[in-house]
Amino acid sequence: MKKINDTTIALLIDGDNAAPRRLGPILEEVSKEGTITIRRIYGDWTNTGMKGWKELLNANAIQPVQQFAYTKGKNSTDSALIIDAMDILHGELVDAFCIVSSDSDYTRLATRLREAGLYVMGVGEQKTPDAFVQACERFIYVENLEDHDEHRAEAKPVKKQADKPLSANTALMRTLRKAFNMAKDEDETASLSNLGQALRRLNPGFDPRSYGHGSLSALVNALKDKLDVVREEKGNKVTVRFRK
Template sequence: MVNSTNPNFERQVAVLIDFENVGLSSIQWLFDKISDIGRITIKRAYADWSTARSTREQVLQLGIEPVHLFHMASSGKNSSDIKLVIDSIDLLYQSPIDTFVIVSSDSDFVPLVSKLRSGGKTVIGAGRKLTASRALVISCDRYFYLDESTTQRNNITDLQQTRSSELLIRSVRSAMDEEGRVVGSKLRQTLQRLDPSFDFRTLGHATFTRYLESSPDVKISRPKGPGDIVVELLEYTNSINIKDTSSGVSTTEVDGEIWANIDVAWSKRASRSRSGNSMPGPSAAIIAAKVLGVSKLSSSKYKTLQKLLDSSEILSKSWTREGNSIIKV
């Protein structure tokens, strides 16, 4: 067995491509993505190459070994998929490969991924976002969407932002200590374990810290000296602030801080929209509920966005409703 504690240890990576499922576009981008994981010693693409002659030159230029299998009309199974599985099992038992990259969106590979992981191997998946099986994505240690190589920040949808926000909150709750805190490195590991496809870069951020700084859901603290950042949920810290009223802090002071926190959180969220100053009403309600420490705005004493705006001089001066959107004045 290879000793990973050896300073000269280098992971051996095998990339196995279900060509007929994903093609070759963005494969070089994928190679670049996984280049820091280890040395790619095996690169194979499985297909009936007699019907894919136009791409054979590209395969060779990328240093990929084409594995050719004729389609059998009478077979109900894809022979290329079967060959990919057989080769993976051979490599599992007869080679020093410790990281497998399965390039496919097909859920049929879920049992293979489970087998490789149970054998102590790291499994990375890659495929097209629109067709990727969710079962396959969550069965891998990591999963890259090949479409993300061309995704621009302007194309990030409100749904993506909402899902990212929900994942971040779940991850902090899962990893935080008794004081509601978690260090950045542990939080990042938890995020990727809960969703192997998570990648802050696809949300337009150069670093994980910048991703956290852009979130209206968390508060970041930096140590005075060297060390990791510390992350807390805003809803957790705000609930503590509200409890402080019993120790002499006035309700007016607490309310003022809550309105200010909502204003800051809304401003961060609105700055990421195309207009730079607006957001959907449902997103504003979710953010406000988090700051108030409730599951949803309707569970608070304000019930609706309009009542929330009417109750706060700070918010009513800075924000207005227009249809189903909240706009910064």
Template sequence: MKLVAGMAGSSESRESRVAVLVDCDNVPPVILDHALRFVAQFGRVVVRRGYGNSATLGAARWQDALTRQAFTPCLQYQYASGKNTADIALALDAMEMLFDEIVDTFCIVTSDSDFAHLCRKLRERGALVCIVGEEKTPSALRNASDHFSEWEPIIDSAPAEVARPASEIGSALRSAEPPRPPTKQRPLVIVKAVAMLAGDTPEGKVDLGALGNYMRRTDPSFTPKAYGHSGLLDMLRTYDLLKLHQEAGGHWAVTLNQERIAQMPVNPLTGRPSVT
């Protein structure tokens, strides 16, 4: 079953079309950012829906998260205690999108093993299925998908700023130097993107164009100029954690600088102490 071939013949329509379906009753709102970054490597996200009952979707934190990331809330009332109608709605919508050829790739955000059967059915029909879940996600669900990404809570270990008297703050402001021109920045998200994209390739490389497309999918407002660089190539040249390679034909590819990463006391990709 060729899902993409039946779509319009434009160059954009030949790109994989992705649906991100979130089981809001089962996962925390902060998982959305991770899910969108992860699934952007597989294609363009054209459907974003969050499913839950009135207690879940009525909570301010879910309303804020779904609104910020432009998700459509799909409210499902519980007709009887203990019956999860949101799960059934998610599964039915997924199959409908598959048969109507709206998308060919599904990212289901949940840790609930009840969705394992849905994953198997979608894959049997030729769809690519990704699961984004927490550490508690059972093997039955992980193995029912083509790709599984485990979301880990981020613990903010930055020390709190010590409050200073108002007189001291005023003195510091008066003696402050004039603002300097913005310096070139090297956001770690670029390194993490290279690690994700290059990790699935035999040579551990990612094409510069593919990297740029991925960054724009995850953040439509992304531009190297916002970080003080003239372009993506100029930006990557400032990273000591990355290596650039000019391939045949003149195009560029980028890999991780594994030697430099190994020298660091804390692995910047995992946040864990490096193994010596």
């Protein structure tokens, strides 16, 4: 993948499987990866359910693509999006794709795009099937973007669990240990950047925000009962080591 500033991205939104109120945070998050040169949203615009999207299109330079539902109760949006994605791929128009949907029907598309050497991001809800999540190189859960959403008050309140140390989360610690073993050097330390890359390879949907922290650096610093975190005096390199 090219450097962030040089990367061109095709943003393809399944309007039937995404919420208009989350568009702003999604655009902000995807823009961190590069420049969104193609912006399209797919759906049946004769359907009243698409009304919420209409006022956002011009303001965000998003091209609506009409796709009629040929059979009642059958979603045909996915086929239109997939065909467009393949046209963009063969036209060599971008370096990366971002597919916004919680639908597993895009699993094979994501796999095919990656086979062609392109970077693929996915954006969807936490209910998104693992097959689609794993097919992407990075997957962003929209729930982790709620803090930036002006409508977040509409969301259902999340029940807080009893205050437990983060290190008590066995699934998290198991994932961190596996990633650390992939990223560590001979001196049994791993740079924070290498640890982050290993975490993404293990789980494209891994996000520190899922654990209440805005960055991987903040997450590992919250695990000092299990990890030694060292920042070099010169430069910004941070290394991590599991405590024995």
